[in-house]
Amino acid sequence: MCGIVGYIGKEQAAPILLEGLSRLEYRGYDSAGVAVFDAGTGSLAVRKAKGRLQVLSDQLHGGADLDSTVGVGHTRWATHGAPSDVNSHPQVSRSGRIAVVHNGIIENYAELKAFLTAQGVPFTSETDTEVVAQLIEYFYQGDLLAAVGRVLHRIQGAYALGILCADCPGQIVAVRKDSPLILGYGEGCNFIASDVTAILRHTRRVGYMEDGELAVLTREGIRCYNHLMQPIEKETVTVDWEIDAAEKGGYEHFMFKEIMEQPDALRRCLSPRIREGEIVFEDFSLDEEYIRSMRRIYIVACGSSYHVGMVGKYHLERLTRIPVEVALGSEFRYMAPIVDEHTLVIVISQSGETLDTMAALREARRLGGHILSIVNVVGSSIARESDQVLYTWAGPEIAVATTKAYTTQLALLSLLALWLARQLGTVPEEDCRAMLAAFQELPGKMEEVLSRRDDIQYFASQYFNHDSIFFIGRNLDYALGLEGSLKLKEISYIHSEAYASGELKHGTISLIEDGTLVVALSTYEVLFAKAMSNVVEVKARGASVLALATAPHREEMARTADSVMTIPEIHALLLPVLGVVPLQLFAYYVALMRGCDIDKPRNLAKSVTVE
Numbered sequence: 001m002c003g004i005v006g007y008i009g010k011e012q013a014a015p016i017l018l019e020g021l022s023r024l025e026y027r028g029y030d031s032a033g034v035a036v037f038d039a040g041t042g043s044l045a046v047r048k049a050k051g052r053l054q055v056l057s058d059q060l061h062g063g064a065d066l067d068s069t070v071g072v073g074h075t076r077w078a079t080h081g082a083p084s085d086v087n088s089h090p091q092v093s094r095s096g097r098i099a100v101v102h103n104g105i106i107e108n109y110a111e112l113k114a115f116l117t118a119q120g121v122p123f124t125s126e127t128d129t130e131v132v133a134q135l136i137e138y139f140y141q142g143d144l145l146a147a148v149g150r151v152l153h154r155i156q157g158a159y160a161l162g163i164l165c166a167d168c169p170g171q172i173v174a175v176r177k178d179s180p181l182i183l184g185y186g187e188g189c190n191f192i193a194s195d196v197t198a199i200l201r202h203t204r205r206v207g208y209m210e211d212g213e214l215a216v217l218t219r220e221g222i223r224c225y226n227h228l229m230q231p232i233e234k235e236t237v238t239v240d241w242e243i244d245a246a247e248k249g250g251y252e253h254f255m256f257k258e259i260m261e262q263p264d265a266l267r268r269c270l271s272p273r274i275r276e277g278e279i280v281f282e283d284f285s286l287d288e289e290y291i292r293s294m295r296r297i298y299i300v301a302c303g304s305s306y307h308v309g310m311v312g313k314y315h316l317e318r319l320t321r322i323p324v325e326v327a328l329g330s331e332f333r334y335m336a337p338i339v340d341e342h343t344l345v346i347v348i349s350q351s352g353e354t355l356d357t358m359a360a361l362r363e364a365r366r367l368g369g370h371i372l373s374i375v376n377v378v379g380s381s382i383a384r385e386s387d388q389v390l391y392t393w394a395g396p397e398i399a400v401a402t403t404k405a406y407t408t409q410l411a412l413l414s415l416l417a418l419w420l421a422r423q424l425g426t427v428p429e430e431d432c433r434a435m436l437a438a439f440q441e442l443p444g445k446m447e448e449v450l451s452r453r454d455d456i457q458y459f460a461s462q463y464f465n466h467d468s469i470f471f472i473g474r475n476l477d478y479a480l481g482l483e484g485s486l487k488l489k490e491i492s493y494i495h496s497e498a499y500a501s502g503e504l505k506h507g508t509i510s511l512i513e514d515g516t517l518v519v520a521l522s523t524y525e526v527l528f529a530k531a532m533s534n535v536v537e538v539k540a541r542g543a544s545v546l547a548l549a550t551a552p553h554r555e556e557m558a559r560t561a562d563s564v565m566t567i568p569e570i571h572a573l574l575l576p577v578l579g580v581v582p583l584q585l586f587a588y589y590v591a592l593m594r595g596c597d598i599d600k601p602r603n604l605a606k607s608v609t610v611e
Contacts, residue, residue, distance in 0.1 A: 002103040006072040009189025014063030017073035020198035030083035035090040035099035036071030048088035072162040074101035081126030091130040093137035102129040104158035104179040172217040176209040180353040183207040207234040255399035263443040265404040301348035310479035312413040319421035332360035339367035350405040352380020438571035460589030471498040473521030484583030492591040501534040514542035
């Protein structure tokens with residue numbers, strides 16, 4: 001959740017650290033800090049500040065105040081201890097000779113803190129991270145690596161660590177377990193970072209640390225070790241996308257930019273995989289024998305990716321006739337899942353680092369399931385630990401609220417469902433061809449939806465002052481409503497819930513009163529008549545209704561609903577991919593009119609790497 005960056009080289013470190021942190025602020029933004037080695041005093045200079053990174057940057061005059069060529073930085077999403085200067089990272093040992101930045105959670109920190117306190121070690125913060133800094137110093141006897149190794153045998157939990165020691169001014173020590181950390185290889189300089197975006201201005205050559213690995217960075221190079229402290233060779237890759245992809249490009253917010261990028265993201269995701277009427281998944285080896293042996297499919301994900309799975313369940317069961325269960329990553333391990341060698345487990349994660357989803361993946365693999373992941377970040381932990389990987393190729397997504405990652409995940413899962421159906425022969429070839437044609441039309445039709453965004457902005461201006469909003473729909477529209485509701489509550493802070501329309505009469509309708517806004521989703525042709533009856537039902541209780549319908553049903557819906565958003569007709573398989581765009585725009589414009597911080601909503605972070 002938090003962001004880490006480290007630099008060692010010949011240039012002034014602090015400006016590089018602050019610039020890198022500015023690209024990681026989506027991972028946490030309630031406080032920030034840096035620690036650098038001060039050659040003049042032979043000590044560590046630590047500067048921290050509560051609030052956005054700009055507060056710290058202003059205090060340091062963009063980093064000019066700290067004259068050093070080695071340092072680590074951190075932008076925080078609070079877990080242990082409220083946001084404050086004291087609880088900000090880096091956390092330091094009592095002598096100030098050890099500084100640590102940390103992403104993750106030390107689960108046994110209370111036990112370790114009690115031990116250290118009994119040894120007379122004073123603590124100044126409420127964080128679990130301070131335990132690491134104090135424990136390293138407790139074991140340090142002139143060999144930093146040995147001290148870190150002893151600490152790693154005692155701490156439990158998930159962590160990515162960047163460590164500085166005043167006695168070792170020419171090195172940074174990095175450690176990773178269940179939390180992302182990459183190595184950057186430069187010319188006369190080297191880096192650590194939570195995300196490649198933080199260092200892409202300086203190097204494109206990166207290595208991905210595996211669980212249990214430790215690295216020592218110097219100006220001359222990077223030495224890597226496994227959990228037994230044996231030297232290992234680290235494979236490196238070259239990042240091929242441009243830094244401009246992670247810039248706002250003239251847009252006011254990253255979220256709006258990423259909404260507008262969705263047609264191109266879909267083209268990147270789909271075009272290489274549809275060739276001459278065939279679906280082609282390269283580097284993919286689910287053979288026909290295994291597919292025919294499948295008895296169950298699990299889809300495991302969190303947040304918006306879970307909502308992708310909810311749509312995918314309808315598609316997969318309808319097209320393949322194989323039972324599908326959608327499970328939250330945070331619940332999967334505790335539900336005694338029925339998984340064996342005949343179970344395909346589809347794991348979905350934008351970052352490929354979501355800790356709950358990763359833990360679910362490992363449990364499914366332990367039980368014998370075949371793991372297929374759908375992720376955006378190449379080389380991420382989930383991708384590396386899966387049997388098969390399908391990348392969405394959405395490009396970097398910076399806004400905390402996902403948009404293009406969601407639509408590309410959904411399109412790719414839908415294409416996978418069709419591919420599996422073709423392998424099984426469960427869908428007539430004529431229907432397959434119609435669906436493939438719809439995939440090819442999808443980016444253009446999404447551009448058509450985006451071209452009418454002024455209409456959505458107008459509807460937002462009519463309804464932005466509501467304090468409680470309900471989304472209702474049936475089947476695919478219910479699954480779509482889950483994501484629409486989440487988008488709205490994430491960035492506008494309006495209480496919002498999504499319900500299956502048929503469940504209204506089982507209790508929820510008691511919440512509908514005069515003026516309550518109900519967003520009625522009615523894009524699924526088969527159930528349009530039932531959707532209309534639900535609109536009538538809530539209108540009779542005094543609700544204001546903003547509906548979403550396909551263009552042919554606009555006039556009919558407008559006779560009952562107060563306002564109607566429309567999307568063009570497309571095959572039912574892809575209705576949710578188109579339908580989510582007006583809901584994304586509606587959430588964006590409502591949040592804008594309420595004065596919310598759209599890219600960095602309160603209490604949230606982009607990559608959830610804590611349990």
